[in-house]
Amino acid sequence: MVASTVKKLLRAGDWLATPLNAARYLETINPLWSDHGRGRVERLIQETPDTVTLVIRANGAWAGGEAGQYVQLGLDIDGVRYWRCYSLASPVQPGSREFSVTVNRLDGGRVSTYINDCLRAGDLVHLKATAGDFVLPAQRDDQKLLFISAGSGVTPVMGMLRQLIAERSGADVVMLHFSPDYAHCIFHDELRASNSEQRRIHLAVTREDARDGDLAGHFSADMLEQVCPDWRSRQAYVCGPSSLMSAVSELFLGAGLSSQLKQEAFVLKRAEVPEGAGGKVGFVVAGKQVDADGKTSLLEVAEGAGLTPEHGCRMGICCGCLATLKEGQVRDLNTGEVFGESGEKVRICVCAAAGDVSLEL
């Protein structure tokens, strides 16, 4: 009710705010009073030496999501906005719209490093709608579930586990989680404490001696048989590095049970681009793909492929040729700089492909 009244008022206010909309002025008063998804960092929790949990309270413009899905988190770092996907590590609290994400520092990862080192309680983050089907089944009280995770792949699984606990679900859970050692075991204490008759949580370490009946070593079919003999009859979830993902999916494939396994990869690999190399250029709207070298502007490439993208000056000054980058990176032909984030608008008249790219053209 309130929300719809507010929306109506805002729409009327848009006439007063034209050519902007009323939200731009409300933001001036409070950045959370926006029509864009935004949130404030309420608390930070240091989970391990290189992992931190952000407890975020979202504004009303953010659509919310389910534990296990990923949310796109936008941060302004040195003046530039970067977007990254992080799994919801907790259900979204209905009243407060509070949720958490847990961020593991990646080597050379600009955003994860910033989050671990620089982000403070009270800071603002940008939020986009969640996505992903790595979520609990809708009917789950009488279900049997199996979670397999490793490293920071535990975060979406933790989200689901917390949700089951919060709603006192009757679902029967077996969880198998791998970490290199105890010091780097994210959510270690909470996982131990959540272990129960109904939710049996097995920890495994790969680079340290196992304690208190924990397991040692990497994932194997035998290990799974040992902790969960009835795995074939469970809805399974796996999230972790690619070695774990492929080991588990092969096992399920071999057993003819692929449809029972949900997978979530969390490591994005960005191909190294050799100096000056081009790549395949995909035009997603036109549905075309062509090869391009590293020095022909994407505008010329597009025109060569028979597209007629809008443009003006063809020299990088009018912004008449901006196109949205879907994937990959581009090279600025004036500076040689390689850059690009998915969703970024680039001047195709002065940018060439740096590796494979796709554009919304």
Next chain:
Amino acid sequence: MNAAVETHAVKLKPVSKAGKLPVNMTDEQLQAFGQEIEAIRERIMNSLGEKDARYIRRMIKTQRWMEIGGRGLLFAGILPPAWLAGTAMLGVAKILENMEIGHNVIHGQWDWMRDPDIHSSTWDWDNVCPADHWKHSHNHMHHKWTNVVGMDRDVGYGILRMSEKQEWEPYYLGQPIYNFLLATFFEWGVALHDLEAEKIRHGEKSYKDAVPFLKEVWTKVRKQVTKDYILFPAMAGPFFLPVLTGNAVANIIRNYWAYAIIFCGHFPEGTEDFDMDVVENEDKAHWYLRQMLGSANIEGGKLMHIMSGNLSHQIEHHLFPDMPSNRYAEAAREVRAICRKYGLPYNSNSLRKQFTSSMKKVLRLSLPNRRKDGDTVTA
């Protein structure tokens, strides 16, 4: 930096083919000059960061509060001091919005922040000219073909005769009056810029051809007019009139100021205009030089720079149209030094001098060219 050099090697066409500009410079010197200008651009663009982002965000915030404040005061506009203060505040807010914020955001100066709300692809400004039209007529036609008579429609806006190279006709006798009207209704002039009024005047274009364009303008005009001349006055109830007049005067204040700054940018004595053949096969260094010769700066303090949207650094703006405006002052110091080094003119003067000089040109060119021996305007 390798890549940059490589780009030049690939992209640049032989310089000798482009028309000579009115300076004493060898091709080698021209290329060296171009490299030095490019180096400034690279250094500054690579150093953009948090501080710059904070600058534009704070500017936008200040502007919005001023606008809210000005409009608020006008509701009490029945009291003369409130009317005066409110109108002035709204006028200044509109100036900031159009110039330091709007014009520069639409240029893509802040696109590097990747904030969709401060981005050239989404921004529209608080005047009657749709941002998309502006991107074409200004960012493309004017900035690429600066002062090229016959290509850059900002040379007189199709209304005035601002270059000796434009042929005189009796119509221009009325120039002082057109000029006054253009200044007063500047935002409308800007909105109708792409109408190509002179072509209609010469019968090269019919009114019918202009209909789709006018429809687009109308979409924007309708909203702007509703806001300033209907909704806000109506909200003041019995004080309808003070709000209405306050808004109108604020718009006109903005018009005069924007007009003055823009005329000081390209029309003071000493700024060059060019024939079309000068730009054929033009390379980047040649383009840089032409931009510089065709632009003029206004000297002044920080407030002057901000209020002019940093178009007081018109030369730097024309060299680096997508460089964040808060960095022009820094670039200007270096550009000036480079000009001195190469013996190039660097046209910079007080607002009064530049404005007087531009107005003299308006008057002078309303009459046919006077024959002067040895007066070579172009080379």
